[in-house]
């Protein structure tokens with residue numbers, strides 16, 4: 001085993017998309033998918049003591065789809081942010097049900113469903129051993145939960161950011177559509193931005209570049225991949241400074 005590659009993270013941020021919770025249906029919350037996410041988090045918690053999770057809302061609503069419904073973009077974005085709250089509450093309860101301490105911190109006032117998010121509150125909860133689920137995105141339209149993930153990672157001083165996806169990393173083209181797509185093991189922030197790869201939001205990458213936060217993009221749906229990533233075994237791609 002290559003000792004150099006072993007890592008001992010103390011605090012990380014995991015971004016999971018709403019899709020992670022919807023399974024085959026692609027919409028709503030599927031109990032088997034929720035169970036899978038919980039199982040992967042239970043394993044992750046054995047490796048990393050402090051875990052923050054940013055959850056997306058795309059399984060319920062995405063602002064980008066709002067014109068199809070004659071909904072104004074801003075309203076669609078608020079609907080998307082509210083969707084993340086629904087997912088976060090589901091994930092919190094599913095974790096607690098399995099004996100894992102967890103809490104939701106939301107970016108805007110949504111009393112009584114969740115407490116408001118401040119970095120100090122998040123850090124206190126992380127130190128108490130809770131998985132902190134950040135919901136409500138940034139609290140502002142025109143952003144995504146990828147950007148929220150990087151923002152929260154910086155606020156809690158996470159050592160690294162992990163984006164759970166359906167593909168096993170960053171490819172030159174969409175690997176599902178193009179057989180010639182090649183996988184990048186590692187690329188710089190500038191390369192990731194210049195190539196306009198749609199695996200991660202450009203604003204999120206730019207924000208990570210400012211703070212030199214390493215981004216790990218991996219296939220969350222292959223069981224055990226999250227644990228491997230957290231032990232420093234690369235299964236996906238890494239975006240970092242040059």
Ligand code: UDP
Pocket residue numbers: 016017018019055056057058059061062063064076077078079080081083136137138139140141142143144145146148
């Ligand atoms: N959203 C927003 N501001 C944020 C984060 C999210 O307006 O800071 C809205 C936006 O409409 C987005 C939706 O919430 O489409 C769901 O988030 P996202 O698409 O990032 O979820 P995911 O694809 O990860 O499930």
